Amino acid sequence: MHFVKDSLRNDPRYKSVKHEDRESLFNEFISELKAVEEGAEQAERAKKEEQEKLKERERELRKRKEREEQEMERVRLKVRRKEVVASYQALLVETIKDPQASWTESKPKLEKDPQGRATNPDLDESDIEKLFREHIMTLHERCANEFNGLLAEVITAEAASAQEVEDGKTILNSWSTAKRLLKSDPRYAKMPRKDRESLWRRHTEEILRKQKQIGNLKGEKHGTEARTRSSVDSGRLPLGSRSSHGRR
Structure with missing residues (x-):
């Protein structure tokens, strides 16, 4: 205040104000000045906070x-891989029809595909071989189901009973005997030799097990009937014994 007063004392405007009012006017001016400065600081802080919020929203x-872009890319890759796998599986169906085909021999044949379905960069080497082996397994299962159907049609207990037996060999206990009845059917040729x-x-x-079960059931039934007849017979008294007892 003293420093300010020294710098103002020669100014006519200073002298025009009463001595007792000078300090109060000075204090009011300082208060207003501080209020303006505080308002400016608050506005600046508010502005910075708003800018920070805006930056945070932009980051979010x-x-x-x-x-979202990563998820879309993941979905695109998944769809793409599904298409590539389906395309390669179609190639396997077209090219590999033998359930005994080996991967080593089949791989060069698959890689010659003009559409490049076996050399697509979206498929790993392990994927290509795994899908090949799954295809082979499917072929084998299909052949096995067809061969089992052939067995069910030809190798039956009734057919064995009607067969002329040579040296005790039947279609149920001799593979060489059964084979003669099966080999003319295409389902026999399709089935890998090692599994026939x-x-x-x-x-x-399974046929012999069922026959044994049926035999056991018949034996049990016969035994039960025999025991029942025996029990009934043992409960009967001779006719003469009843008559003599009556006379007594």
């Missing part, structure tokens, strides 16, 4: 957009 929007006999054996074992 960018992150959300990135997430094992499937026949499994089929005949």
Whole structure:
């Protein structure tokens, strides 16, 4: 205040104000000045806060957009892979028809596909071989189902009963005997040789197991009937015994 007063004392406007009013007017001016400064600082702070909020919203929007783009890319890749896998599986169906085909021999043949379905960069080497082996398994299962159908038609208990037995060999206990009845059917040729006999054996074992069950049931039924007849017979008294007892 003293410094200000010294700088103002020679100014006519200073002298025109009463001595007792000078300090109060000075204090009012300082208060107003401080209020203006505080208002400016608050406005500046508010402006900075608004800018920070705006930047934060922009960051969130960018992150959300990135997430959406990543999800869209993931979906596109998934759809693309599905299409590539389906295309390669179609190639397998067209090219590989033998359930005994090996991967080593089949791979060069598949890679010659003019559409490049076996060399698509979207398929890993492991994917290509895995899908090949799944295809082979499907072929094998299909052949096995057809061969089992052939066995069910030809190798039956009734057919074995009607067969002329040579050296005790029947279509149920001799693979060479059964084979003669099966080999003319295309389903026999389609089935890999190494699996034919094992499937026949499994089929005949099931037939023999059912025959044994039926035999056991018949034996149990016969035994029950025999025991019942025996019980009834043992409960009857001779006619003469009843008559003599009556006379007594």
